[in-house]
């Protein structure tokens with residue numbers, strides 16, 4: 001029902017439309033207060049070490065009567081502050097929170113504050129993303145008789161998109177941390193209009209305006225750590241501090257250097273200003289390591305220095321948010337490793353030229369524009385004379401328990417609890433569960449259009465070719481062979497999709513009704529052939545699997561969780577099937593291994 005109903009002359013004869021409009025109006029108000037709580041929660045940024053952001057607004061039917069935000073971990077909860085501010089107005093009022101309270105210490109401070117004060121309704125932006133806290137406060141409040149409405153669950157998604165997005169953005173670091181088990185990483189750089197981050201000589205001070213650089217100081221203050229590569233230390237002698245005087249949070253400064261061929265005199269070795277860690281290759285320049293230690297710089301050796309291992313290390317230290325301020329060599333390595341989630345590019349209206357002048361991202365091994373990584377949720381902001389372009393390389397995992405919906409989850413795997421089961425997101429092949437992707441290079445053996453068992457280089461090759469098997473158009477056979485010999489899964493996908501789009505007459509008539517069956521067959525073959533993939537799939541037992549593609553609304557979750565996630569569903573179904581019948585499963589694995597041996601990889 002749309003608000004246009006208000007303007008129809010006959011609306012007085014349609015009481016349901018009035019009810020719906022009022023209903024929408026209430027939801028719009030709910031959404032605006034939740035958004036206000038999310039905006040409030042962001043206020044503590046830069047003051048203390050990054051932590052989950054909590055904000056709370058208490059409102060009566062007429063006004064906002066109290067609000068608060070968590071200043072730092074361990075300080076008075078946002079909910080308690082809001083209750084104290086609202087005083088006696090709490091009785092019968094509604095409390096709005098951007099995120100479900102997380103009673104980490106088990107004392108239910110926030111929840112009891114609401115109950116004792118007489119709050120009757122609580123509207124929650126998002127459930128707490130941490131497994132052991134998710135749903136707990138909501139359940140307790142409901143048990144105590146309060147009405148609890150969660151955006152997207154009890155309040156329909158259509159009217160609350162902005163509010164929900166604010167809730168996700170404000171706690172993106174925690175959401176990535178809990179879903180992907182790495183800290184949230186932002187790559188930031190300043191480049192000229194001709195795409196250079198320094199002159200050919202390596203000189204780079206300054207590309208962006210003073211205003212942009214102040215913005216960067218704020219980004220640093222919101223981060224747990226700032227990372228650069230050894231080369232940037234040699235060229236720039238950076239300080240990497242947020243410059244907010246005596247108060248405020250100081251991020252850890254981290255240098256990644258394999259060689260440790262670093263200068264003896266450097267701003268980063270002055271740890272009176274801020275602490276510094278140097279991450280290096282095991283055994284590198286021991287004498288220099290000693291020198292750094294004598295300066296108070298911590299040196300951490302890695303067996304193989306790479307962005308993923310460094311992120312795992314920082315995850316174990318409890319870090320939430322990392323700012324990468326490196327040059328193109330390290331940024332390319334970090335992007336390839338799949339650890340960068342967001343990009344902030346400051347573009348300055350300057351041209352420096354220079355064939356060998358460095359650019360923000362080095363070699364990624366891509367050869368065609370179709371392989372380019374596309375940012376999502378892109379925003380453009382003018383800062384001084386520069387334009388700041390920001391966007392996500394990976395969608396914020398919103399941990400929405402309705403992927404798939406409650407009923408569907410239970411139908412697929414009755415052992416799963418839609419609210420309490422962890423969610424495993426997979427998308428790119430280099431992700432931790434990247435082998436679940438149909439783009440993973442795992443050849444399978446299945447019949448071709450003549451019924452002869454042949455090798456398909458990936459599930460993607462098989463799936464795309466099947467679109468044209470049994471087509472009424474005799475020319476369709478040519479496409480099957482062309483797709484089967486595509487050089488990569490990406491190429492097979494492009495060919496299949498393009499042909500389907502440009503020559504719909506080539507596609508078999510029953511494709512829409514058969515495509516899930518085709519996919520299931522291919523997945524079953526893949527996960528039977530490769531014992532390690534089979535173990536990986538079974539190891540996810542108890543978790544909800546979600547293909548995190550922002551673009552694919554059928555096989556993936558879509559950008560905002562609106563996708564149908566059929567790939568995740570089929571994998572869960574397959575997992576149940578494998579787990580359900582041990583003997584059949586063993587037989588399938590044995591047959592699979594036999595097939596595997598027949599594949600000429």
Ligand SMILES: NC(=O)C1=CN([C@@H]2O[C@H](COP(=O)(O)OP(=O)(O)OC[C@H]3O[C@@H](n4cnc5c(N)ncnc54)[C@H](OP(=O)(O)O)[C@@H]3O)[C@@H](O)[C@H]2O)C=CC1
Pocket residue numbers: 188189190191196197198201202203204207228229230231232233235236256257258259260261305306307325326327328329330331333358
């Ligand atoms: N405008 C801007 O926003 C910025 C500009 N710059 C400019 O960029 C230039 C430096 O660029 P660049 O050389 O790319 O600098 P990087 O910051 O990317 O440093 C590269 C160095 O990082 C170390 N490293 C450690 N692990 C890895 C890994 N897995 N992959 C790649 N490198 C790794 C190596 O150090 P080692 O050799 O010690 O082993 C390597 O030489 C300078 O001129 C600087 O002024 C730099 C940052 C931002």
Ligand SMILES: Nc1c(N[C@@H]2O[C@H](COP(=O)(O)O)[C@@H](O)[C@H]2O)[nH]c(=O)[nH]c1=O
Pocket residue numbers: 189190204205206207208212213216228232236237238239240241325326346
């Ligand atoms: N040149 C350049 C940036 N360069 C980045 O900032 C670092 C220097 O930081 P500091 O020593 O703390 O001022 C430098 O090593 C590099 O990482 N940043 C920007 O916002 N704009 C610019 O034009």
